[in-house]
Amino acid sequence: MPTLAEKILLAHTDADEVAPGDIVMVRCDVVMTNDISGPMAFRAMEKMGAKRVFDPAKVVVVPDHFIPAKDTRSAELQKLLREWSADQGVTYYEQGRGGIEHTVLVEEGWVVPGSVIAGGDSHTCTYGALGAFGTGLGSTDIAACLASGSFWQAVPGTILVEFTGLKQRFVTGKDLILAVIAEIGVAGGTNMALEFIGEGAEALSVDERLAVANMAVEAGSETGFFPADQTVAEYLEGRTTRPWTAERSDPDADFDRTVRIDLDELPPLVALPHSPGNVVPLDQATGRKIDQVYIGNCSNGTITDLRQAAEMLRGRRVHPSTRAIIVPASQRVYRQALAEGLLDLFVEAGAMVSTPTCGACFGGSGGILAPGENAITTTNRNFKGRMGSSEAGVHLANAWVAAAAAVAGEIVDPAELGAA
């Protein structure tokens, strides 16, 4: 009996049946690209001999990586993106009216359960938070999607990830996915989709699910998703007119493996430099001096993350030897944080608040690290040199832990600092 991954892919191919390992052409419901993958994709699309996109209504372009333009070169790419989008008649979220691509597509109702979304960014798996098959592709793949609406895909096997119990105070979606990566390894999901189920999964909000699905790629997975449920239905109410149905794997589906994570026992976690798989319990990371705190990005720059950060920073000051950068993931998140007084609270605490951008998460701009510096971030990758110098260290953690470090100047347990 089929897995959810097989059901979704079967509904998007001409094949009569699919099995793990089969390579099929998969039809996209949405194709997304940005200021990095886009320009090279447009060039490849021309080389394929295609002048127009397959369906302008299914193409979304979001400049988000080097924005606001950090230099002339970046500005030229963004200009190209803007002009190409206008010429093709596709949906384009101008700077200041969108934000980080994955957050924008989810917020704006492009993502529904069971849909297939091809994105020119590895974190396109984020859409699995809503039960979609989101898959990150390179520019040439995206060119084929723009030209024809399809990409080639080997049907993945499925690793069932069951979260039992309920997560504890100061534990978030970030910790759940770090626990999964620690369990299966950074290549453990190769040729696999991760399907997140169980009481602990069902109890997560959409924001928390975004954090989990976002880092499925950090386990090497093809994608990762939560079967749609009432939480997703409520989130999509009034947000989209796209039809969808809730599907899940059949109970007797052929899973490659089942992994169980007991949330009753799960502490906050930290991924130490230089791998998302280098995970330790928070109490083994405390005491490390922190030069920069970065709260944002497509995994953990949601309003939920900013509220958690505010619980640590309210009425407190960022430590004199530390700087804090807070990056709401989208204009919507930014305005919500503004309305709730969070941005004022952050500035009052001595933190910097940035416009939505991928920014320093990938070493683009706006918070690059010097040699010898250490950061704690809510981002998804801490590869060597990811945030600037190869001799800097990045620690991945949830927003409570990151914000607590901003106050203490070193990694501490937010439970000891206490919510303000």
Next chain:
Amino acid sequence: MKLQGRAVVIRQDDVDTDVLYPGAYLNITEVEKMTEYLFEGLDPSLRAELGGDTALVVGANFGAGSSREHVPQAMSASGIRFLVGKSFARIFYRNCINLGLPVVIAPEAVDAASPGSALELDLEAGVVTVDGVAFPLNSIPAFLREMFAAGGLVPWMRGRLDAA
């Protein structure tokens, strides 16, 4: 089709796209300029070892992380003719195939190779030889053989769009 190459070896596992080509240079779209930053975060001195006949021999989960196509584009432009690895991360693997850069899995061949080894890749026979010793490739699906034969996704798509 047989391809010959002189081995440059990156032995460690889980080499990520950020050390292969750091994010700061992602606003470069000229392939020749990309080659100046290949391996920048890993070992920039490796660039001097690349030529028109390089076979890049790599460990497990090579190319983990980002979808940036700058990595395989810069590899091709730097004279890497094919890659032999223990395993590859998914998007990097796709990108190589799409760009017509042959990428094969042959763990025993990786163990046998050392810097400067003479490699010969025979995709049809499913074999890679290292200094004259033959090792089997993990099986390559028919679709990917078709993609290799076409020279990548651009010519493959051109054929399909022309036919349509």
